[in-house]
Amino acid sequence: MSEAAKNATVSTSALRRQREREQRYQTILTVAETLFSADGYHATSMDKIAQAAEVSVGTLYFYFKNKEDLLVQLLSDIGFRIRELVGSEFSRSDATMEGFEQAGLAFFSQFCVKHPEKITIFFRESVGQGQAVEAARKKIFDKFIGDIVGALERLSKKLGVKFKSGLSAEVMAVSIVGMYERVAYQYLIWHDRSGDLQSVAEDALAFIVGGVKNLCTA
Amino acid sequence: MSEAAKNATVSTSALRRQREREQRYQTILTVAETLFSADGYHATSMDKIAQAAEVSVGTLYFYFKNKEDLLVQLLSDIGFRIRELVGSEFSRSDATMEGFEQAGLAFFSQFCVKHPEKITIFFRESVGQGQAVEAARKKIFDKFIGDIVGALERLSKKLGVKFKSGLSAEVMAVSIVGMYERVAYQYLIWHDRSGDLQSVAEDALAFIVGGVKNLCTA
Amino acid sequence: MSEAAKNATVSTSALRRQREREQRYQTILTVAETLFSADGYHATSMDKIAQAAEVSVGTLYFYFKNKEDLLVQLLSDIGFRIRELVGSEFSRSDATMEGFEQAGLAFFSQFCVKHPEKITIFFRESVGQGQAVEAARKKIFDKFIGDIVGALERLSKKLGVKFKSGLSAEVMAVSIVGMYERVAYQYLIWHDRSGDLQSVAEDALAFIVGGVKNLCTA
Amino acid sequence: MSEAAKNATVSTSALRRQREREQRYQTILTVAETLFSADGYHATSMDKIAQAAEVSVGTLYFYFKNKEDLLVQLLSDIGFRIRELVGSEFSRSDATMEGFEQAGLAFFSQFCVKHPEKITIFFRESVGQGQAVEAARKKIFDKFIGDIVGALERLSKKLGVKFKSGLSAEVMAVSIVGMYERVAYQYLIWHDRSGDLQSVAEDALAFIVGGVKNLCTA
DNA sequence: GATGAATGAGGCTTCATTCAT
DNA sequence: CATGAATGAAGCCTCATTCAT
Numbered sequence A, B, C, D: 001m002s003e004a005a006k007n008a009t010v011s012t013s014a015l016r017r018q019r020e021r022e023q024r025y026q027t028i029l030t031v032a033e034t035l036f037s038a039d040g041y042h043a044t045s046m047d048k049i050a051q052a053a054e055v056s057v058g059t060l061y062f063y064f065k066n067k068e069d070l071l072v073q074l075l076s077d078i079g080f081r082i083r084e085l086v087g088s089e090f091s092r093s094d095a096t097m098e099g100f101e102q103a104g105l106a107f108f109s110q111f112c113v114k115h116p117e118k119i120t121i122f123f124r125e126s127v128g129q130g131q132a133v134e135a136a137r138k139k140i141f142d143k144f145i146g147d148i149v150g151a152l153e154r155l156s157k158k159l160g161v162k163f164k165s166g167l168s169a170e171v172m173a174v175s176i177v178g179m180y181e182r183v184a185y186q187y188l189i190w191h192d193r194s195g196d197l198q199s200v201a202e203d204a205l206a207f208i209v210g211g212v213k214n215l216c217t218a
Numbered sequence E: 001g002a003t004g005a006a007t008g009a010g011g012c013t014t015c016a017t018t019c020a021t
Numbered sequence F: 001c002a003t004g005a006a007t008g009a010a011g012c013c014t015c016a017t018t019c020a021t
Helices: A003-039 A046-053 A057-063 A067-092 A097-114 A116-125 A131-159 A168-190 A197-214 B003-039 B046-053 B057-063 B067-092 B097-114 B116-125 B131-159 B168-190 B197-214 C003-039 C046-053 C057-063 C067-092 C097-114 C116-125 C131-159 C168-190 C194-214 D003-039 D046-053 D057-063 D067-092 D097-114 D116-125 D131-159 D168-190 D197-214
Strands: none
Touching: A003 A046, A003 A057, A003 A067, A003 A116, A046 A057, A067 A097, A067 A116, A067 A131, A097 A116, A097 A131, A097 A168, A097 A197, A116 A168, A131 A168, A131 B168, A168 A197, A168 B131, A168 B168, A168 B197, A197 B168, A197 B197, B003 B046, B003 B057, B003 B067, B003 B116, B046 B057, B067 B097, B067 B116, B067 B131, B097 B116, B097 B131, B097 B168, B097 B197, B116 B168, B131 B168, B168 B197, C003 C046, C003 C057, C003 C067, C003 C116, C046 C057, C067 C097, C067 C116, C067 C131, C097 C116, C097 C131, C097 C168, C097 C194, C116 C168, C131 C168, C131 D168, C168 C194, C168 D131, C168 D168, C168 D197, C194 D168, C194 D197, D003 D046, D003 D057, D003 D067, D003 D116, D046 D057, D067 D097, D067 D116, D067 D131, D097 D116, D097 D131, D097 D168, D097 D197, D116 D168, D131 D168, D168 D197
């Protein structure tokens, strides 16, 4: 075999390996997501995950530092996806009140309906699981809040209005996140009323719009 | 000792015992509250609780069925106290928009500031801890939401307005609870800005008022 | 009240107390018997016994040294009753082969049918429960075996026959006890065929008669 | 290393592992047998077993589901060995009265003398230890009884005799098992008279022969 | 890189027993 | 005598993590 051919082979197999690695990583993550949301983080042992993912426990520890890390990665991934989806809606109809509604609909009518397990992990299974996880949660929530604060500031600039106080934008952002969270929790996790989600979302978004307006002063 | 005296003695000691029992129950509950909120539910072992409460492990199990039960009792107690406080504010200034603000202030400026550990347990440590705890949480949240829905309906009756849809009242209630939750979490658990809480509360409550109004139709 | 009257009163109440004490003792024993045979010795806690007997745990320890003692007393009582019943049949038709059959019938068709719980405790729940209980069991079995050895010796004397070896009488006695035990276990504890017990007993007793005869030499 | 060599190595090490696994399983079983028979099932903690077997507690639970399972496996193993030994004697001298004697001698003079701990576990430590163990015991006893019933039926066919009743064969089998049990218990567990066991066995077997004959009708 | 047997700290819970009232 | 709250040793078991192969 020529050197070139060898290199080609090597790089090909290296690529394949790389691909397989990423695939495995994803498989594990997906399996963990399913189990965590179905059985709970604590009730899911590493053994169970390994079995369901059809790998050995050792392999789990090759891809993830430890069980907590697995949850943190999952969390980050979920956070990233939500921001991607919701954020893109914000920027699409930039700096308008409609942007808020579009973003809300994207979250409720798309994300929640398609990924109830992600919602479960994000809002239930990753809560109260110790410092490392909590730190990761905080980071993601901070970004969300930052996103919304940014949108609110752009909105105020464009509309030429001021908010009640210096804190108002942040408080509104936090409030909106809280609404998202508990509405999803209520109508997805506690009661499976994903069918009502559309009209629920509309009411919730009208609530947000009203809330924001009420904190605006000319 | 005369019979009467004997009876008196007996009933006195019986009463004392009863009192001591309840005191112990409360002591354990309080100690658990402190440890759960400081170290986390899982990081707190029954042994630690026993030591901190200066009783034996056995005594813990005399008063509570198991560790989960301890958390559930704690939860119920916290839920009861919040409803008591917030609910009384609602009824004091009945069926007015101000009632909503009073209730919110009572929650943020009184309860949260006085009982940050209760907030921590209620919104963080009792989440994601298995079915039994989750069921208890749900029950309490359902009551909260019911309280607010009731207040909203009385409000609409008094003001002679209708809400956007049949679900609106519930959605608003859920939203308000979500706001309470995350605002408290943000400014008490994640950042200790209890000093800002007063003005944060004002903004949040203005947000609520605006939201509710926006869902009212003549 | 005259001295005599007082004494009378005192002795009356003393008698009553004595009676009550014995009644309680019996109640506890009976309750324990029921629970031990139904749930097993280990699965029955002192608390359960106390509750079922409607007394406090403390009272249990007034009447019995400890849990083991409770079982030992139960055991002795059962052993005594069996010997009483079976032994009286032996002596009624003294030193005849029929005596063996009468005794067997008394055991199978009377005792077993009437007291399955006693059988369960005697042959199952008191086995493998530590030294003290085992010592008590041994003592009782030794007496049984002694009874039967005695009966066999009187039989051999009356019939003018000798047994195969010096050990024969004891071995036969042990064998007979073993048969009693396992037959009762099989048709009472493992399969509830108390209806068949009569005919089972007949076969078993014919077996014994045959066995004994085969060890007799003129 | 060539592929072939590699494979050989792999399969060798795989085989070695397999061997080591089985060895460990056996070690644990043997250690448990010793401790259970010496100290009693309940007095033997899993920690003690782990220490004596020079493995960790975790390893115990890798090989056995729980403590009960350990006892059940032990029981099954013992039951299997007894049947193997006694059954082979039955078949060697098939369908003769001597077969019964040979089998009995194999049990008393070989098995009991060589494995007193197995006898102790089988007849003492595994009794009264809860449902799961009891179910396992019953299964094994049922097989024993079935074995003997089979032998009796072949005997009756060969000799051209009938038994007293339809139940007779079973009752005889049960009786024989009971005799085996209590004779072993008496002369091995309660009194260490293994020296007398030979002559004890002879008497016991003569008893059996007589018993069986007495239930035969031409 | 993958495997999976082994580890062992540590958790939860039970329960026989005691003793002040 | 009776009560029943309190004790705490001790048991069983889980499970995240490691490491030799």
